[in-house]
Amino acid sequence: MSPVCQQCEEQFSLYLYGELEPAQEEALEAHCAACERCRIALGRERELHRLMDDSTAELPAMLLTSCRRDLAGALAAEPMPIRSWWQRAAAWMAVSGWKPALAAGMLMVGFAAGRVGQRPVLTTQLEQQAVAPALVRVREVAADNQGRVRLVLDETRQREVDGAIDDARIRQLLLAAAQDPSDAGLRFASVDLLRRQPAGEDVRRALMAALERDPNPGVRLKALEGLRPFAADPGVRQLLGQTLERDDNSGVRTQAIDLFVQPGQKDTVDVLQRLMQREDNTYIRSRSQRALEAMNASWETF
Amino acid sequence: MTAGVLKKDSVQDEAGLIRAAQAGDQLACERLVQSYDQQVLRLAYNLLHSQEDARDIYQEAFLRVHRNLHNFRFDCSFHTWLYRIVTNLCLDLLRKRKVRREEPSVIATEDGVKDRASEVAERAAASDPQRQLMSRQLQDRISTVLEGLTPRERAVFEMRHHQGMRLRAIGEVLGTTEEAAKNCLFRATQKMRTALGDFV
Numbered sequence: 001m002s003p004v005c006q007q008c009e010e011q012f013s014l015y016l017y018g019e020l021e022p023a024q025e026e027a028l029e030a031h032c033a034a035c036e037r038c039r040i041a042l043g044r045e046r047e048l049h050r051l052m053d054d055s056t057a058e059l060p061a062m063l064l065t066s067c068r069r070d071l072a073g074a075l076a077a078e079p080m081p082i083r084s085w086w087q088r089a090a091a092w093m094a095v096s097g098w099k100p101a102l103a104a105g106m107l108m109v110g111f112a113a114g115r116v117g118q119r120p121v122l123t124t125q126l127e128q129q130a131v132a133p134a135l136v137r138v139r140e141v142a143a144d145n146q147g148r149v150r151l152v153l154d155e156t157r158q159r160e161v162d163g164a165i166d167d168a169r170i171r172q173l174l175l176a177a178a179q180d181p182s183d184a185g186l187r188f189a190s191v192d193l194l195r196r197q198p199a200g201e202d203v204r205r206a207l208m209a210a211l212e213r214d215p216n217p218g219v220r221l222k223a224l225e226g227l228r229p230f231a232a233d234p235g236v237r238q239l240l241g242q243t244l245e246r247d248d249n250s251g252v253r254t255q256a257i258d259l260f261v262q263p264g265q266k267d268t269v270d271v272l273q274r275l276m277q278r279e280d281n282t283y284i285r286s287r288s289q290r291a292l293e294a295m296n297a298s299w300e301t302f
Numbered sequence: 303m304t305a306g307v308l309k310k311d312s313v314q315d316e317a318g319l320i321r322a323a324q325a326g327d328q329l330a331c332e333r334l335v336q337s338y339d340q341q342v343l344r345l346a347y348n349l350l351h352s353q354e355d356a357r358d359i360y361q362e363a364f365l366r367v368h369r370n371l372h373n374f375r376f377d378c379s380f381h382t383w384l385y386r387i388v389t390n391l392c393l394d395l396l397r398k399r400k401v402r403r404e405e406p407s408v409i410a411t412e413d414g415v416k417d418r419a420s421e422v423a424e425r426a427a428a429s430d431p432q433r434q435l436m437s438r439q440l441q442d443r444i445s446t447v448l449e450g451l452t453p454r455e456r457a458v459f460e461m462r463h464h465q466g467m468r469l470r471a472i473g474e475v476l477g478t479t480e481e482a483a484k485n486c487l488f489r490a491t492q493k494m495r496t497a498l499g500d501f502v
Contacts, residue, residue: 013491055444
């Protein structure tokens with residue numbers, strides 16, 4: 001074998017992957033056009049690459065769907081990432097554009113400068129006292145002739161409450177926490193606990209509200225699990241139909257279809273036919289199709 | 303979902319999506335995940351040959367993305383950043399397996415535990431018994447070669463041969479040079495050539 005043939009043979013694999021420099025590629029092609037031995041060897045390398053295609057395995061059906069579902073749950077249970085104020089400001093500036101951010105920044109600087117000017121009036125004693133409560137609002141401010149300041153504060157203190165899971169007071173607090181717009185993790189944990197409560201009207205309403213309106217897919221998935229005992233309720237069924245048609249998360253829709261399709265429920269036909277027209281998710285389509293077939297209903301709307 | 307509605311301008315490109323996700327837009331974050339998660343799962347599944355391990359890697363990788371997205375500075379592409387996380391997790395697991403000497407040649411499927419080679423063989427072979435036998439032998443050989451590759455060679459081979467990534471990008475993902483990635487690929491294909499020579 002000539003040195004040129006040997007060099008070409010070493011490059012066949014990279015050539016087939018398209019990883020050679022244009023000049024190397026041209027030289028190799030020119031050599032193979034003139035050398036029958038290398039042409040045959042290149043053909044063998046091509047066949048080897050074809051055989052290597054079989055070294056991949058197809059993803060098992062439903063693995064991606066179940067991974068997405070698990071991830072949605074795990075993300076809902078995650079605390080929000082801790083970011084410094086400047087990172088939040090930078091992110092906001094990137095999304096909103098820098099001009100309004102700059103204007104807001106200048107306003108804040110002006111405001112802060114004004115506050116700093118007044119700072120001697122507020123004593124350090126106040127700062128020490130104000131550390132303990134979770135939230136403090138100054139309601140009233142008054143100064144006397146000796147340079148002392150009197151403040152009236154509204155304070156919100158943290159308090160721990162515990163009780164049995166079916167305690168009415170705990171239930172009321174959980175119902176309120178399930179709607180807290182500021183903390184998805186709190187809503188997720190609250191909805192998870194609510195679904196373990198005895199089935200009641202207030203719990204059903206809270207779970208339906210979470211499924212319909214919560215922006216977090218993990219919370220909506222938990223609400224769906226909680227609605228399982230109410231799956232025959234007409235209001236819940238109507239909401240499940242809406243979820244299937246409107247929810248933008250395929251994990252939520254996947255769980256909703258399992259709850260929505262119940263033996264003997266003929267009210268599903270219209271929704272399932274519409275899903276067959278517009279749904280992209282393979283599992284939801286095949287589940288809808290099977291349910292329609294079981295009811296001897298057409299897959300299409302007319 | 304009113305809270306997650308994206309502004310039109312923020313979905314124009316991936317950078318807009320990343321910035322929206324960094325600003326706390328959950329729908330943007332979800333879309334970002336869904337534009338890559340199938341590739342990520344395929345990579346993990348092909349490297350680890352286990353549904354459970356691939357599932358764990360998938361979840362851990364995207365949780366890390368969620369926790370650290372605010373630190374993403376656009377120094378590299380999001381794809382590179384994400385693949386760096388995924389391949390590091392996979393390589394760590396492969397190395398641990400090597401140490402524990404527990405490289406499984408079987409995978410869990412919905413129908414029970416199966417030999418990975420047989421799964422691929424069943425897909426590829428026709429009803430012709432002779433062809434089926436050939437295919438089975440080929441798959442056995444491929445499985446043996448794959449298990450004999452180093453974790454890094456396996457990752458490079460998977461990303462180049464099956465995911466179609468350029469060697470330069472693979473080098474960036476693995477924190478090495480294009481040349482080093484090329485050498486890994488060369489060694490991997492050389493081992494394949496040696497093992498599959500009589501099938502060609």
